[in-house]
Amino acid sequence: MRPKRVLVKLSGEALAGPQGTGLDGGTLVALAADIAHASREGVEVGIVVGGGNFFRGVQGLNKGLDRTTADSIGMLGTVMNALALEHAIEAAGAPARAMSAVPMPSLCESYARKRALDHLSNGKVVILGGGTGNPYFTTDTGAALRAAELDCSHLLKATQVDGVYSADPKKDPSATRYDTLTHEEAIRRDLKVMDTAAFALARDALLTIVVFSIAETGALAAVLRGEGRATYVTP
Ligand SMILES: Nc1ncnc2c1ncn2[C@@H]1O[C@H](COP(=O)(O)OP(=O)(O)O)[C@@H](O)[C@H]1O
Numbered sequence: 001m002r003p004k005r006v007l008v009k010l011s012g013e014a015l016a017g018p019q020g021t022g023l024d025g026g027t028l029v030a031l032a033a034d035i036a037h038a039s040r041e042g043v044e045v046g047i048v049v050g051g052g053n054f055f056r057g058v059q060g061l062n063k064g065l066d067r068t069t070a071d072s073i074g075m076l077g078t079v080m081n082a083l084a085l086e087h088a089i090e091a092a093g094a095p096a097r098a099m100s101a102v103p104m105p106s107l108c109e110s111y112a113r114k115r116a117l118d119h120l121s122n123g124k125v126v127i128l129g130g131g132t133g134n135p136y137f138t139t140d141t142g143a144a145l146r147a148a149e150l151d152c153s154h155l156l157k158a159t160q161v162d163g164v165y166s167a168d169p170k171k172d173p174s175a176t177r178y179d180t181l182t183h184e185e186a187i188r189r190d191l192k193v194m195d196t197a198a199f200a201l202a203r204d205a206l207l208t209i210v211v212f213s214i215a216e217t218g219a220l221a222a223v224l225r226g227e228g229r230a231t232y233v234t235p
């Protein structure tokens with residue numbers, strides 16, 4: 001795989017390191033180095049980052065918040081991660097721009113497709129916060145949406161497991177790992193590695209999803225070379 005432009009989905013936990021919440025400096029440096037390396041190799045890299053290391057909407061429901069307010073707090077967390085990644089990637093030597101689907105112009109650019117494409121074609125890593133900018137969604141669906149509208153060849157789901165399994169491998173040790181499967185199969189089997197909405201959007205956009213573990217240094221570069229353990233979810 002020598003893609004021209006990819007969309008990397010990073011969950012919030014990927015930035016938290018061993019403590020599992022907030023931001024871990026060493027983890028940010030390691031992630032940014034991988035991303036900067038890919039960018040220097042000439043790949044245009046868009047990133048959609050989650051916010052689970054700060055807040056997920058569902059957590060708000062048992063705090064007496066309504067879903068929309070809880071999701072707004074969650075989206076703010078994704079922008080916090082986008083700002084941290086922008087700084088870390090620039091510190092690693094690659095130009096980067098955070099853009100938010102929720103306009104907050106004093107903190108970062110507001111997302112606009114044309115502007116994001118201009119940044120990508122000028123060799124900047126674009127980090128997309130705020131997900132879809134709407135409640136009742138997650139950043140998995142935001143990632144599929146941005147990958148489709150930015151004409152990315154692949155959606156690279158960087159996560160804590162090394163692919164898509166027949167069940168959550170963290171809960172079911174007997175789960176078996178797929179090398180490849182279709183979006184339809186993932187939806188039919190109700191495989192919760194990504195939301196059903198994200199699989200459906202990727203299916204309709206004919207977008208291949210590559211699910212891999214971000215835990216090892218160099219994992220992203222390996223996936224971009226078509227190497228490393230990963231599951232390919234194809235149309
Ligand atoms: N069928 C499945 N295959 C792989 N992972 C699954 C599956 N079902 C649930 N999961 C869980 O989904 C997680 C990936 O979703 P995500 O929200 O990105 O969390 P993470 O913080 O781990 O990236 C995995 O870490 C895994 O624990």
Ligand SMILES: O=c1ccn([C@@H]2O[C@H](COP(=O)(O)OP(=O)(O)O)[C@@H](O)[C@H]2O)c(=O)[nH]1
Pocket residue numbers: 010011012013049050051052053055056057058070071072073074075076077078130131132133134135136137138139140142
């Ligand atoms: O388009 C979106 C994307 C995210 N969120 C909210 O932001 C939170 C953090 O995003 P996500 O759970 O996808 O983060 P991740 O699991 O990838 O860390 C979600 O739980 C939602 O509450 C939202 O409302 N709309």
